[in-house]
Amino acid sequence: MMEENPVNTNPLYLGFDLSTQSIKAVVTNESLEVLYEASVNFDKDLPEFRTTGGVNKDERNSKIVSAQPIMWIKALDIVMEKIRLLEFPIDTIVGISGAGQQHGSVYWRRGAQKMLQTLDSGKFLHDQLAFAFSVTHSPVWMDSSTTEYCDKLEKFVGGPEELAKITGSKAYERFTGSQISKIFNTKREAYNSTERISLVSSFICSVFLGDYAGIDYSDGSGMNLLDIRTKTWDAKCLEGATSNDSNLEEKLGIPIPSELVVGTVSNYFVERYGFSPDCKVVAFTGDNPSSFAAMALGPNDIAVSLGTSDTVFLSLDSLPEEGLGEGHIFANPVSSKERYMALLCFKNGSLTRERIRRDAADRSWKIFNELLNSTPRGNFGNIGIYYDLWEIIPKVKNGDHRFNKEGSRLNKFTSKEVEVRALIEGQFLSRRIHAERIGCKITKESKILATGGASCNEDILQVLSDVFNAPVYVQDTSSSADLGACYRIKHAFAEEGSSYTEVVGNKASFKKVCDPNRDAKEIYDTMAKRFEVLEKSIVQGP
Numbered sequence: 001m002m003e004e005n006p007v008n009t010n011p012l013y014l015g016f017d018l019s020t021q022s023i024k025a026v027v028t029n030e031s032l033e034v035l036y037e038a039s040v041n042f043d044k045d046l047p048e049f050r051t052t053g054g055v056n057k058d059e060r061n062s063k064i065v066s067a068q069p070i071m072w073i074k075a076l077d078i079v080m081e082k083i084r085l086l087e088f089p090i091d092t093i094v095g096i097s098g099a100g101q102q103h104g105s106v107y108w109r110r111g112a113q114k115m116l117q118t119l120d121s122g123k124f125l126h127d128q129l130a131f132a133f134s135v136t137h138s139p140v141w142m143d144s145s146t147t148e149y150c151d152k153l154e155k156f157v158g159g160p161e162e163l164a165k166i167t168g169s170k171a172y173e174r175f176t177g178s179q180i181s182k183i184f185n186t187k188r189e190a191y192n193s194t195e196r197i198s199l200v201s202s203f204i205c206s207v208f209l210g211d212y213a214g215i216d217y218s219d220g221s222g223m224n225l226l227d228i229r230t231k232t233w234d235a236k237c238l239e240g241a242t243s244n245d246s247n248l249e250e251k252l253g254i255p256i257p258s259e260l261v262v263g264t265v266s267n268y269f270v271e272r273y274g275f276s277p278d279c280k281v282v283a284f285t286g287d288n289p290s291s292f293a294a295m296a297l298g299p300n301d302i303a304v305s306l307g308t309s310d311t312v313f314l315s316l317d318s319l320p321e322e323g324l325g326e327g328h329i330f331a332n333p334v335s336s337k338e339r340y341m342a343l344l345c346f347k348n349g350s351l352t353r354e355r356i357r358r359d360a361a362d363r364s365w366k367i368f369n370e371l372l373n374s375t376p377r378g379n380f381g382n383i384g385i386y387y388d389l390w391e392i393i394p395k396v397k398n399g400d401h402r403f404n405k406e407g408s409r410l411n412k413f414t415s416k417e418v419e420v421r422a423l424i425e426g427q428f429l430s431r432r433i434h435a436e437r438i439g440c441k442i443t444k445e446s447k448i449l450a451t452g453g454a455s456c457n458e459d460i461l462q463v464l465s466d467v468f469n470a471p472v473y474v475q476d477t478s479s480s481a482d483l484g485a486c487y488r489i490k491h492a493f494a495e496e497g498s499s500y501t502e503v504v505g506n507k508a509s510f511k512k513v514c515d516p517n518r519d520a521k522e523i524y525d526t527m528a529k530r531f532e533v534l535e536k537s538i539v540q541g542p
């Protein structure tokens with residue numbers, strides 16, 4: 001007789017991450033151990049959408065960046081088929097949740113709710129939802145074309161500080177409020193025919209639910225529309241983004257707690273893939289909030305995500321009175337109480353590292369790492385600052401900037417080795433000085449928790465460890481956003497009032513991969529000061 005596979009009888013959790021370049025899925029058991037994984041890469045697996053790095057850039061205006069929601073739906077079809085082929089009993093999945101790249105918005109056409117409610121399980125989703133969107137290209141977080149709407153919104157509510165006081169952030173181009181504002185002002189017909197506006201996270205949640213799912217408090221904080229104290233849409237911000245007669249509040253739906261069970265899985269998934277009709281759907285959230293959940297951040301932890309974007313995030317016990325300057329405050333994804341998360345987002349992360357890898361290392365991470373390791377810490381005093389796209393922090397246009405140890409500009413460095421180290425040191429010096437600027441204290445107790453695609457590269461992490469002068473830890477997987485979804489399912493299912501740390505805290509197991517070198521502090525403290533001056537000179541221009 002065949003031995004019974006314990007997995008077959010255990011309840012399972014299914015977590016997703018619809019991020020910039022791919023959709024990833026992870027299946028865990030109730031102990032949050034990863035059992036199965038599947039993913040679909042937009043560039044490679046869906047070439048018909050002609051994306052680069054998961055997005056489409058407007059040929060005439062490089063500030064306009066979008067992705068087609070129907071591509072995300074097609075990717076969901078494929079990843080679901082991959083999950084089916086894993087041949088585990090899908091009916092043992094008791095909870096589904098997920099994450100989405102932050103800020104991106106999806107515009108459901110009038111009638112789309114009915115389409116979601118009546119999906120035919122005999123057909124693919126992409127065949128049925130092809131006409132579900134009033135805006136066929138969704139603006140994503142890399143878009144920076146909304147400056148005039150940001151200015152208008154800030155002015156309308158009484159200035160940038162006032163907007164930050166209400167929503168946790170000054171106006172940022174990628175934030176959904178000004179993106180909606182742009183659509184309202186430039187595509188009025190499409191706006192008027194929109195039944196519902198989702199974030200990427202609540203969009204994918206809606207598909208699993210077979211109905212519109214609310215925007216959760218944490219991802220909703222990245223819109224410049226939500227009052228982060230009351231967790232309700234702020235009337236003044238709504239009015240500033242569109243205008244009183246625009247029914248924006250109705251189109252957004254009521255914001256929901258990130259830990260809410262929003263319902264059971266749609267009949268489409270029950271019939272097509274064999275899910276149990278009792279399988280629950282837990283609110284989806286942003287990819288950074290979901291990684292925050294997977295990491296169960298302690299007070300001395302600094303999370304660094306090295307995905308398409310590089311982000312730095314921290315846990316905040318209370319709301320800083322004077323805001324966070326260039327940082328953002330989001331509602332805490334694992335506690336609706338008075339706790340928050342702080343986040344900094346740098347646009348030029350992995351794709352810039354890939355560009356230098358292509359130019360200097362023949363597209364090989366192995367060669368890239370050899371070049372990196374063949375140069376000393378401090379790189380002979382050379383500093384490089386590389387922006388492929390308009391950067392968010394600091395706000396500056398694309399371009400490369402190279403300086404020698406005297407601070408004089410160079411057209412190029414003397415070798416590929418120096419170029420590679422200059423890129424990695426420069427990126428992490430920037431993450432460090434901006435983190436310190438929002439109050440992040442690097443102490444002897446500090447730990448860096450790294451995640452995202454590049455966190456599998458220990459040579460890059462060693463530089464991170466040296467620049468921050470703190471040890472670096474990683475989890476078993478370099479993609480924590482989908483795993484965070486499983487953690488959040490477990491928390492959502494726990495007894496009411498149970499704290500997140502009690503439910504999942506000790507499951508967030510990390511292993512240390514790097515310790516800072518002894519000379520790191522001396523080298524990088526000095527270099528950070530020099531970097532700050534050079535970065536300022538770039539922002540101010542010649």
Ligand SMILES: Nc1ncnc2c1ncn2[C@@H]1O[C@H](COP(=O)(O)OP(=O)(O)O)[C@@H](O)[C@H]1O
Nearest residue numbers: 019020021022307308350354365452453454457
């Ligand atoms: N060995 C590696 N070293 C450095 N970077 C890597 C390595 N493997 C993958 N990456 C980077 O990971 C990135 C994808 O990260 P990921 O977190 O999956 O992105 P996103 O979630 O934004 O779609 C790729 O763009 C790639 O440059």
Ligand SMILES: O=C(CO)[C@@H](O)[C@H](O)COP(=O)(O)O
Nearest residue numbers: 019020102141307308309345
């Ligand atoms: O805009 C932000 C955060 O504010 C980005 O971090 C997006 O959430 C995209 O995340 P990745 O795909 O790079 O992980």
